Amino acid sequence: MSTRHPIFLADHDELRASVRHFVDTELRPHVDDWEAKGFFPDDVFRRAGELGFLGLHYPEEWGGAGGDLAAEVVLIEELGQAGCGAIAMALGVQTDMATPAIAEFGTDDQKERYLRPAIAGTKIAAIAITEPDAGSDAAAIKTKGVRDGDTWRVNGTKMFITNGVRADFLTCVVRTGEEDGHRGVSLLLIDTDLLGVSVSLKLEKLGMRSTSTARAGNRCRSPR
Numbered sequence: 001m002s003t004r005h006p007i008f009l010a011d012h013d014e015l016r017a018s019v020r021h022f023v024d025t026e027l028r029p030h031v032d033d034w035e036a037k038g039f040f041p042d043d044v045f046r047r048a049g050e051l052g053f054l055g056l057h058y059p060e061e062w063g064g065a066g067g068d069l070a071a072e073v074v075l076i077e078e079l080g081q082a083g084c085g086a087i088a089m090a091l092g093v094q095t096d097m098a099t100p101a102i103a104e105f106g107t108d109d110q111k112e113r114y115l116r117p118a119i120a121g122t123k124i125a126a127i128a129i130t131e132p133d134a135g136s137d138a139a140a141i142k143t144k145g146v147r148d149g150d151t152w153r154v155n156g157t158k159m160f161i162t163n164g165v166r167a168d169f170l171t172c173v174v175r176t177g178e179e180d181g182h183r184g185v186s187l188l189l190i191d192t193d194l195l196g197v198s199v200s201l202k203l204e205k206l207g208m209r210s211t212s213t214a215r216a217g218n219r220c221r222s223p224r
Contacts, residue, residue, distance in 0.1 A: 007070045007073075008070055008074070009070075011067075011071075012070055012071060012074050015056075015067075015071055015074050015075070016074045016077075016078060018051065019053060019074065019075055019078035019079065020078050020081070022047075022048070022051060022053070023078055023079060023081055023082050026044075026047060027044070027079075027082040027083075027087060028081075028082050028083050031082055031083040031084045031086075031087070031210070032083070034084075034086075034210040035084050035086065035209050035210050037210070038202065038204075038209045038210060039202070039210055039212065040086065040087060040090075040210040042124065042166055044087060044090075044091075045090075045091070045094065045121040045124050046120075046121040046122065047121065048091055048121055049119060049120040049121020049122065050120075050121065052065055053075055053091070053095075054091065054094055054095055054118065054119050054120070054121055055095070055118075055119030055120075056071040056072055056075060056095070057069060057071060057072050057095075058099075058103050058115070058119055059103070062103070062111050062112075062115050062116050062119060063115075063116045063119040063120055064119055072095065072096065075091075075095070076088055076092060079091060079092075084208065084210065085207070085208050086208040086209065086210040086211040087210070089162060089208060089211055090162060090163055090211050090212075093125070093126060093127060093162045093163050094118060094124065094125050094163070097127045097171075098118070098125035098126055098127040098163075098170075098171040099114070099115055099118050099119075099125055099171070101171060101187050102114050102115045102118075102171070102189070103115055105187075106189075110189060114169055114189055117168075123168040123169065124163055124166050124167050124168050125163065125167060125168070125169055125170075125171065126161050126162060126163035126164050126167035126169075126170050126171070127161075127162075127170070127171045127172075127173075128158040128161050128164075128170040128171065128172040128173060128190075128216055128218075129141070129158070129173045130158060130159050130160045130161070131143065131156070131157060131158055131159055132157060132159050138173050138182060138185055139180075139181040139182040139185070141156075141173055141174070141175055141185065142156055142175065143155065143156025143157070143158065143172070143173070143174050143175060143218065144156060144174065144175050144176075145174035145175065145176040145186065145188055145222075146176075147176070148221065150223060151221040151222060151223055152174070152176070152188055152221070152222045152223075153220075153221055154172070154174055154188065154190065154218045154219070154220050154221070154222055155218065155219050156174070156217075156218055157215065157216070157217050157218070158170075158172070158215070158216040158217075158218070159215050159216075160203070160213055160215075161199075161213065161214050161215070161216050162211055162212075162213055163211070163212055164199055164200075164212060164213060164214025164215070164216055165199060165200075165201070165202045165212035165213075165214045166212045167192050167199075168191065168192060168193075169189055169190060169191050169192060170189070170190045170192060170197075170216065170218075171187055171188075171189060172187065172188050172189070172190045172218065173185060173186075173187060174186055174187070174188050176188075188222055189222070190218060190220065190222045191222075192216075194220045194221070194222060195220060195221075196218065196219040196220030196221070197216070197217070197218055197220050198216070198217040198218075199214050199215070199216050199217075200214050200215040200216070201214070202214060203215065
């Protein structure tokens with residue numbers, strides 16, 4: 001009698017075996033050292049991208065696998081066996097927090113510049129929501145974005161940003177309207193190499209030490 005959960009099919013079993021092999025051979029042997037050093041190499045993202053793990057539920061048009069939510073469940077379940085939660089959290093931010101809005105609402109140009117390389121693992125993404133005074137309450141954020149010609153002038157500070165130290169771009173929650181609460185909030189894509197974007201050294205934490213959690217300050221002009 002099969003013990004497979006009914007949401008999983010044969011394709012999911014093949015994926016599980018592939019992710020498990022990646023974890024067993026390329027992650028677990030190193031996680032203790034990475035946790036002790038407080039950092040794991042960016043190459044983990046590149047390798048996960050090469051294996052197709054960073055775009056399981058995204059369209060093939062943009063480099064994804066065109067899979068379903070169950071495939072994402074398999075990925076996170078198996079990454080969770082690596083011996084520490086840091087890698088699952090960092091890759092999960094890449095696949096399920098910083099990029100879904102790009103896939104759903106982004107222009108073709110944004111998908112080409114951000115989604116495709118994020119799926120390939122050649123760009124690392126972070127989502128910037130949390131603020132020193134607002135916590136992770138997106139309706140209470142203070143970071144301000146003002147339209148100025150072909151750019152947004154962005155001013156504010158984000159805190160506890162997973163992947164922040166290594167990120168190539170931020171999916172940043174910014175207040176662009178005058179309305180209070182969630183109605184005046186937008187997502188802006190901000191390249192971390194823009195003049196005026198500053199990222200702190202990695203914040204020290206009690207656990208998941210090898211994730212690059214950072215404070216980010218934005219006083220920049222981001223293209224619309």
